[in-house]
Amino acid sequence: MSRPTSHDAGVRTRRRSRPLVRLVTLCAALGAALLTPGAAGAAGSRNQDAYRDLGATTRLDWMANIADDTSLGAMSLPGTHDTLSIHGGAAVQTQEDFGDSAKTLKSQLEHGIRAIDIRVRVSGGAAFTVHHGVVYQKANFDDVLSETRAFLKKYPSETVVMRLRSECPYGKSGPTDCAHEKKPKCPDGQSDSDACSKDPQPVTSSDVRTLFGKYVSNYRGLFYSPSVTGGGSAPVPRLADVRGKLVLGSFDNVDSDAYGIQTFNKHQEDHWNAESVQRKWDYVKENVDRAVRDDKDEMYVTYSSASHSLIRLPFEYAGGYWQEQGGVRTEVQGVNYRLMKYLDGGDSGRVGVVMMDFPGWALVDNIISRNNGHIPKGGGNRAIWLVNSDKTYVNSQYRRCMVRGPEFDSSKSGGLVTQRECQSKAPSSHQWGAEQPTSFDGKGFFWIKSSNGKCLTVPYNNGTPPSAGTQLFWWDCETRWFSGSQMWNVVPTKVGSVTDSKKSFRFVNNWTGLCLSMDPATASATGGKVTQDTCPK
Secondary structure (H helix, E strand, O other): OOOOEEOOOOOOOOOOOOOOOOOEEEEOOOOEEEEOOOOOOOOOOOHHHHEOOOOOOOOOOHHHHOOOOOEHHHOOEEEEOOOOOOOOOOOOOOOOOOOOOOHHHHHHHHOOOOEEEEEEEEEOOOEEEEEEOOEEEEEEHHHHHHHHHHHHHHOOOOOEEEEEEEOOOOOOOOOOOOOOOOOOEOOOOOOOOOOOEOOOOOOOHHHHHHHHHHHHHHOOOOEOHHHOOOOOOEOOOEHHHHOOOEEEEEEEOOOOOOOOEOOOOOEEEOOOOOOOHHHHHHHHHHHHHHHHHOOOOOOEEEEOOOOEOOOEOHHHHHHOEEEEEOOEEEEEOOHHHHHHHHHOOOOOOOOOEEEEOOEOHHHHHHHHHHHHHHOEOOOOOOOOEEEOOOOEEEEOOOOEEEEEEEEOOOOOOEEEEEEEEOOOOOOHHHEEEEEOOOOOOOOOOEEEEEOOOOEEEOOOHHHOOOOOOOEOEEEOOOOOOOOHHHOEEEEEEEEEOOOOEEEEEEEEEOOOOOEEEEOHHHOOOOOEEEEEEOOOO
16 A cells, blocks of 8 residues: 655655644633633635744744743643754754755744754864754754854844753664764874874763753853752743743753753653654643643753654654545645644643644744733733732722622622722632632633632523623522523733733633623722623733
């Protein structure tokens, strides 16, 4: 049987190409897994939007609007696997070729890539050359550092995270392995010299670490220092700490864990030889979902790349292929397309670092859009609320507290939700909490419960979703799966400025799709209305 053909049979030789699932998010302040709101601007519909076409250079400084106090572990970073692997044929190439000497890296950075994967070989005992296995990629580590430094100097709001690997084994190497070289072997008849050795000594992991230290010294000011001292891995930093810096995420195959960022390799998906595209996609989706659910300040790294000997090549895992069985020709979508569609429309919930083969512009955009919750929304918005440790919900625009208002009648089964000036010691009527229902299928949504155990509720309105501006009330919590009027998505966001932001939240009603808000006409009045309104972008 003939081998199935891919979307791009063979590897491109030209230099340059031109061209609703909702994820669970984490809300640390509320201590629970939450669903993100609906579509926030779809990006990409075709396979080529996810594969091989990086599009226009519109993402040069996309980190500029991200708040300084954002943890690097809370961010979503598009990256490339084997960043400079552009030579060696279909079994080795993993990226579009934009030029040797790390010009390919330069183009990737200009198109929004912020995580890179560099594999090096010791050459002549004095330099790192970039390899993918035995294949030299016509770039040296100096090229990588020079291009990165030039980019960060031009765009100091950005940071680049690097996974660095000593590519060659230290013992006996196989036919597809590179070999570190302390000194080249002298030709017959030539004695030992500074340039060569009759019996070259093997390179050790200690030699690799020492040589790396020389690069750090030569490129003083480029690296985020705590990640490269060799004295221990550094805590996950804030974006403010690493703007304009190259962050060493990990330094692999050097017999040391004293480099990089803590947890960089802890939550990692790298089934690089998954037996099928479907199986690889399952691995990728599982790790992405874990990243979205986890509220810990830890790194997640997902390699969407794979290669399985001659059965499936890197570009087939990334871009898909056609197969024919029983005379029927069907398309197998690649991991890139599946991930693009899976992330499409989401604007919150970190997915971590995603290392890709042959990424396309829309896949890159959909990863970047996952950082929207870290973009401060000016000085506040009436549909964004700060949640304080005393359980008060404070409107970010009017700085007033949501209150359990007066009962409808003596049964005390329900009443209005209002707002008033916050107090130094919050009374129980000012206190609320998010609780995930356990008595029925809550679909991942949450009750917002008052201190008396009643739930924040959108009026039933005879079964017709009420419009924006409708006042909310508190009511006995329903225990039926279809009670969407009491179910809320809680979406982390930030208000303030890039340099001074506060974590806050949008509360999105499952039934109406509108956000918890305040009535502008009664915003200054005690007992003013708490309503639902259009969610802020």
